[in-house]
Amino acid sequence: MNLKIAVLGTGSVGQTLAGRLTELGHSVKVGTRDVASTMSRTEPDAMGNAPFATWEAAHVEVQLTTFADAVVDVDVIVNALSGSASLPVLQSIGAQRLADKILLDVANPLDSSKGSPPTLFVKDDDSLGEQIQRAFPDLKVVLADGDHTVFVSGNDSTAKQAVTTLLESFGHTDVIDLGDISTARGTEMLLPIWLRLMGSLNTVMFNFKVVR
Amino acid sequence: MNLKIAVLGTGSVGQTLAGRLTELGHSVKVGTRDVASTMSRTEPDAMGNAPFATWEAAHVEVQLTTFADAVVDVDVIVNALSGSASLPVLQSIGAQRLADKILLDVANPLDSSKGSPPTLFVKDDDSLGEQIQRAFPDLKVVLADGDHTVFVSGNDSTAKQAVTTLLESFGHTDVIDLGDISTARGTEMLLPIWLRLMGSLNTVMFNFKVVR
Numbered sequence: 417m418n419l420k421i422a423v424l425g426t427g428s429v430g431q432t433l434a435g436r437l438t439e440l441g442h443s444v445k446v447g448t449r450d451v452a453s454t455m456s457r458t459e460p461d462a463m464g465n466a467p468f469a470t471w472e473a474a475h476v477e478v479q480l481t482t483f484a485d486a487v488v489d490v491d492v493i494v495n496a497l498s499g500s501a502s503l504p505v506l507q508s509i510g511a512q513r514l515a516d517k518i519l520l521d522v523a524n525p526l527d528s529s530k531g532s533p534p535t536l537f538v539k540d541d542d543s544l545g546e547q548i549q550r551a552f553p554d555l556k557v558v559l560a561d562g563d564h565t566v567f568v569s570g571n572d573s574t575a576k577q578a579v580t581t582l583l584e585s586f587g588h589t590d591v592i593d594l595g596d597i598s599t600a601r602g603t604e605m606l607l608p609i610w611l612r613l614m615g616s617l618n619t620v621m622f623n624f625k626v627v628r
Numbered sequence: 629m630n631l632k633i634a635v636l637g638t639g640s641v642g643q644t645l646a647g648r649l650t651e652l653g654h655s656v657k658v659g660t661r662d663v664a665s666t667m668s669r670t671e672p673d674a675m676g677n678a679p680f681a682t683w684e685a686a687h688v689e690v691q692l693t694t695f696a697d698a699v700v701d702v703d704v705i706v707n708a709l710s711g712s713a714s715l716p717v718l719q720s721i722g723a724q725r726l727a728d729k730i731l732l733d734v735a736n737p738l739d740s741s742k743g744s745p746p747t748l749f750v751k752d753d754d755s756l757g758e759q760i761q762r763a764f765p766d767l768k769v770v771l772a773d774g775d776h777t778v779f780v781s782g783n784d785s786t787a788k789q790a791v792t793t794l795l796e797s798f799g800h801t802d803v804i805d806l807g808d809i810s811t812a813r814g815t816e817m818l819l820p821i822w823l824r825l826m827g828s829l830n831t832v833m834f835n836f837k838v839v840r
Contacts (some may be wrong), residue, residue: 532751539751540820541742564839569823593822602821608752609779609814612806613838625837626825627776 419582422447424487424505426454426468426498427461429522429622433494434478435471440585445479447486449505454480484509491576492518499537499544503551516554518575519533520582521545522561525604533611538604545569545600559600563623569599592626631794634659634698635706636717638666638680639673641734642708646690647683649706652797657691659698661717666692696721704730704790711737711749711756715763717816728766730787732794733757735813737816745823748817757812764773771812775835777802781811 423434424447436442448454448468457467464613472480483505489495493514497505503524507516525544528534539545545559549571556575560568566588570576580591606624612618636659637711650656660666660680663836682693695717699705705726709717714735718726724764738755739749750756757771768787772780778800782788790802806814818836826832 452770535753536751539748541747584838592825592828594821594828599824599828603825605752605817605820608817609806613804614812616804616806616811617838617840619840622838622840625839626829626834627837628829628831628834 418442419492420490421445421492421494422490423481423496425495425498425501426480427496427498428463429464430494430496431468431471433496433522435475438475438478444477445481445486445490447483448482449483451480451482473514484513487513487517490517491519492582495519495521495523495548497523500527502544503547506548506552511552511554511578514552514555515552515557516570517557518558518578519548519552520579521548521557521600524607526607527535533608533615534623536604536607538601540601540605543598543600543604545597545604557597559579559597559603561603561606564624564625565593566594567594567599567603569594569597569603571596575621590625629793630654631704632702633657633704633706634702635708635831636695636698637708637713638692639708639710640675640677643677643680643683644705645706645708645734647687649796650687650690656689657698657702659693659695660700661695663692663694681775683734698717698727699725702729704732704794705762707731707733707760708733709735712739714756716761716763718760720782723764724767725762726767728768730768730770730784730790731760731764732791733760733769733771733812736773736819738819745820748819750813752817753815755810755812757809757816761809769809771809771815773815773818776837777804777830777835779804779806779815780809781809781815783808802837 420444423443426448433446434446437489445474455469465476525538527537528536549557556572558570558575558579631654633654634657635642639662646656654726667681738752739745740746761769768784770782770787770791
């Protein structure tokens with residue numbers, strides 16, 4: 417099934433997802449704050465990733481547009497923004513444009529203002545997924561995170577099934593539906609050990625598997 | 629190597645660890661607040677576990693004693709108390725008796741006062757492991773948690789090695805040293821997703837494996 421998908425965010429997560437979704441035959445737009453500014457950057461980002469224009473040159477079928485234009489007439493919106501940018505950007509797009517679309521949320525609620533490793537700006541009595549769902553009650557928010565085992569949280573069963581199908585098309589065979597959007601608390605709270613494992617193992621080439 | 633070990637706590641975690649350590653040839657004492665009271669209970673606990681006296685009858689080689697007596701002349705202390713009881717009980721034992729012993733900490737910082745699933749009484753900017761270490765600077769606190777992959781955190785390398793050897797004698801082959809006691813924040817924050825997985829999978833027969 418060919419879907420129309422908007423990926424919000426031009427960082428490495430947005431690039432990776434937009435590229436993979438395009439390969440799978442979906443029509444992908446990438447949303448950014450200011451198209452000219454994003455395309456004019458020539459320096460790698462803080463993590464050493466090439467500027468967006470370099471990636472775009474290799475993915476000419478992906479249209480770069482404003483956040484608000486990106487979400488027009490799409491089936492699925494992917495939130496590949498930073499955790500702190502997520503709510504402000506969605507608010508700038510506005511509830512009317514977002515309406516009852518599916519939001520596949522992969523943003524991490526990291527707070528890097530207090531040093532490294534970063535802490536979270538939500539704790540286990542709330543989650544960024546819930547904050548987005550509360551701000552946009554009609555939006556079908558589905559948090560999905562994980563690699564070996566992927567954890568899915570959301571209030572709308574149909575939206576979760578659509579996201580699960582998308583994840584399976586990515587090659588994921590172990591997708592666990594944790595329940596409603598409040599279960600995003602569990603998934604988001606995996607970040608603290610993930611950050612320590614990255615420090616201890618000195619690589620990001622690992623992931624969590626739930627062994628049953 | 630035969631070790632002298634004190635297990636603090638008579639609940640199911642304390643019983644399981646004390647039983648397994650005894651099987652492995654170690655000399656085990658179990659500590660409780662009031663020996664007569666613990667032995668006089670005849671009802672199962674809230675989780676349906678048999679009362680301690682039933683377990684003790686099948687493990688006569690394990691001595692039940694007060695918290696303070698349990699830690700006298702032992703090599704390793706195992707904290708199998710509830711998270712909220714941990715600091716008060718350790719304070720009742722006193723810093724002098726605990727001195728520079730190894731504390732193998734498996735307690736979970738759960739707060740069940742706000743409904744189910746419980747939240748944590750520390751968030752990712754602190755951990756129960758660190759609270760214990762701060763309260764008893766000379767104690768060699770080693771947090772160990774996990775099953776398929778076991779995560780170990782602590783400031784004292786020798787104590788971590790002793791605990792790792794003990795874990796390996798339990799049959800654990802995948803033990804990851806995350807770093808100093810502050811890395812307990814990551815391990816303790818696994819609880820929120822563990823609680824949701826228990827609800828979603830409807831079993832406790834699962835665990836986390838770090839796939840590299």
